[in-house]
Structure formats: C-alpha cells, structure tokens
Amino acid sequence: MAELVTGHAGKAHATAEQAAGLNAGILGLDDYVLNVHDKFKITVVSANKVTIGTGELVMQGRHVSQGTPEDLIVTNGSQGQKRNDLIVCRYAKGSQSVESAKLVVVRGTPTTGTPTDPAVNTTSPLDGGTTYDMPLYRIPLDGITIGTPVALFNVLKPMSDVWDSLTQRSTTWRVPYSSNSISLTRVGDICFAGGNVKFNQSGENNYTQARETIPVGYRPAETSNVPIAVFGGNTTFILYGEHTGRVVMLGNPNNAYAGCTGVWRTADPMPAA
Known part of the structure; x- marks a missing residue:
C-alpha cells in the first residue's frame, strides 16, 4: 500500500527506515563520508591510541554524525609480528529494533608474513542486516609500531x-x-x-x-x-x-x-x- 511520507498524517508515521531508503535512493548504495567538518581525519597519538575527528557519513542510507573528536584504543602490537586493524563505523540493530552507530577498532590476526584485513560485517541493513561495518581506516602495525593509517572511504562531493x-x-x-x-x-x-x-x-x-x-x-x-x-x-x-x-x-x-x-x-x- 502506498503511503505519503513527507506529508501531514495527523499522527507520527515517518520512520527511520523510510529516511534511510530516501538517502540511499538519492546518494546510492555505497558508503560515503560527507565533505564537511574534519571528514573523520585520523591522528596517531601514541603506539596504541588514535583520534578520529568530527564528520558526517552516510552508510547504506543511515546518516551518522560525529560532533566531537573521539579517541580509540588500538591493541598493542607484538615484536616480530605484523597486523592490520580496521577502524569501522558499526551500525547495529538491537532489541526492540533500537538502532545505533559507533566507531570500533576491529583487530586483525598477527602474522610474521603479509597481514590481511580482518573480516567485517557486510550485510546491509537495507537487506535486513542487523550489524553492518563501514571501513574508515586500515591501521598497519609492524611490531609495536603503528604505521601510516590508510583511508578506505570515499568523500561524497556536494551538488x-x-x-x-x-x-x-x-x-x-x-x-x-x-x-x-x-x-x-x-x-x-x-x-x-x-x-x-x-x-x-x-x-x-x-x-x-x-x-x-x-x-x-x-x-x-x-x-x-x-x-x-x-x-x-x-x-x-x-x-x-x-x-x-x-x-x-x-x-x-x-x-x-x-x-x-x-x-x-x-x-x-x-x-x-
């Protein structure tokens, strides 16, 4: 049944799901950082801490806002081993369909060879997924040293x-x-x-x-x-x-x-x- 979303219905009727569908239809089904604020700029603070700056992003139609910088802890590396960690923005739908988003460090597997990225959640909430990860950065570790972070997102240019x-x-x-x-x-x-x-x-x-x-x-x-x-x-x-x-x-x-x-x-x- 068709429903008018952007109109007065005399009751609360517009849903976050509908707003996400509109965003995805206009912006596309990819994930984007928007071209405002710090664009989630990363700063390496120490061997186990990074700071992610302010920004706005759209992941699978969901708008996520980061109004203040946030510190994230990276698990210390090990001498003689390499590891790739990922910083992701994680969407989650919990009990009673309450939705949330937060920045998460996904730890990779240490190796003496060539490290690979850890697995992330890829089922879109538009397809019924209850957990979805938008990768923002790869954090390479060589021993106990954090290397140069690698941005994994695209910045969506304005109209x-x-x-x-x-x-x-x-x-x-x-x-x-x-x-x-x-x-x-x-x-x-x-x-x-x-x-x-x-x-x-x-x-x-x-x-x-x-x-x-x-x-x-x-x-x-x-x-x-x-x-x-x-x-x-x-x-x-x-x-x-x-x-x-x-x-x-x-x-x-x-x-x-x-x-x-x-x-x-x-x-x-x-x-x-």
Missing part, C-alpha cells in the same frame, strides 16, 4: 561541485601565424580545442615562445608544457601551453590549411557566463 563539473563555457582564440581563430570549449575542468585555420607563414619552430597566450579560464593546470592544439594536414605543428597561459610552438606551420584538436585539464576559475 555545487557536480554543477561546476557540468558547466560549459566557450570562446575563440586566434592561433599563432594565422589570422584565423579556433574554438576553446570548457566543460567542468576539461578544455577542448578545435577548428580549421590557414597559416600565413612557414618556418621551423623548436619550442619557440608565441606572442599569443591562452586566455584565463582555459589555461592548463600543469606547470610544464601540455599539448593544447595539434595541427594536421599539410603540416605538423603543435602548440603547447602551461598554467601561466604561455604558449610555445613546435614544428612548421608551412603556410598550410590545417585542422586541429586538443584536450587538457584546467585549474582556472570558471569564466563568467
């Missing part, structure tokens, strides 16, 4: 980032040795170059700097030369760019008609519409 990744801008850019321009198109942080030109000069270039520069908003993210336009036809002529907008040239434009293509990543702010 504003998704919007930016789909935003499109375009402009034209006149290329060296020509009176013609090509199109520069940006979608998110990816830029594309394309077009056809007639070069009006010839001569070999060996990474010669051009007078032209790439406009702000389309400059390559890398600090070294990145191919931004490769011209073909009756010529082989390549333009390389860098994060400052500087352009260098390789090859001979050969007074030719030529088409070009190019693609690169930019870290520039998105140009205004």
